[in-house]
């Protein structure tokens with residue numbers, strides 16, 4: 001069994017460095033990739049304005065015409081009371097999707113806070129997450145997504161905006177056996193592994209709001225029975241390179257990552 005997840009992030013309708021061309025490229029690339037699931041990990045807009053959300057909503061409808069799509073908000077979406085538009089035009093701010101045939105489950109959380117760039121998950125969502133995880137069979141690969149990065153990202157200048165409650169969340173993830181975390185926010189792709197858990201950061205797919213030599217990109221996860229491959233796809237050129245791969249298996253009843261290779265060099 002092979003399942004493909006496209007992780008895209010930081011679309012930023014309304015941003016001066018947003019590119020219509022990159023958006024068209026992205027949609028064409030996704031149609032070609034034909035993923036089973038699309039995850040949008042936040043920052044659909046720039047200031048949370050309704051006119052930005054209207055464009056974002058059209059975009060999400062286009063994604064849904066390709067395959068199942070889930071979207072969670074980022075810090076920009078929560079500006080100017082933007083989350084009321086998010087809930088009306090985009091959808092719920094958290095979700096759970098279980099794919100037993102694909103051997104994985106993915107939970108989305110809202111890390112945004114009104115009008116500030118800092119993020120946190122908060123006790124209520126952590127408790128909700130624990131309850132969802134308890135209901136899942138332990139032999140599934142468990143993935144969690146939210147906008148702010150859980151761990152610092154190299155080549156992003158002065159560190160800020162790690163989740164305010166990242167320590168507590170790390171503990172919850174470790175106790176719940178979370179295998180993969182998918183984040184956005186910094187516009188820089190990256191992979192880290194800590195406590196047998198992988199965090200994968202996605203770049204910005206549709207803007208040239210870029211740091212250093214990074215390029216507009218999105219990530220692709222290919223989930224197979226014995227391995228998971230992560231590819232980085234350049235939205236400008238369409239070129240694809242392997243960013244990481246993980247050999248996985250069910251040990252006893254538990255899904256575990258046995259070994260890994262990280263191949264990304266941010267330069």
Ligand SMILES: [Fe+2]
Pocket residue numbers: 010012043074076185186187
């Ligand atoms: Fe962003």
Ligand SMILES: [Fe+2]
Pocket residue numbers: 043074075076147184185186
């Ligand atoms: Fe952000």
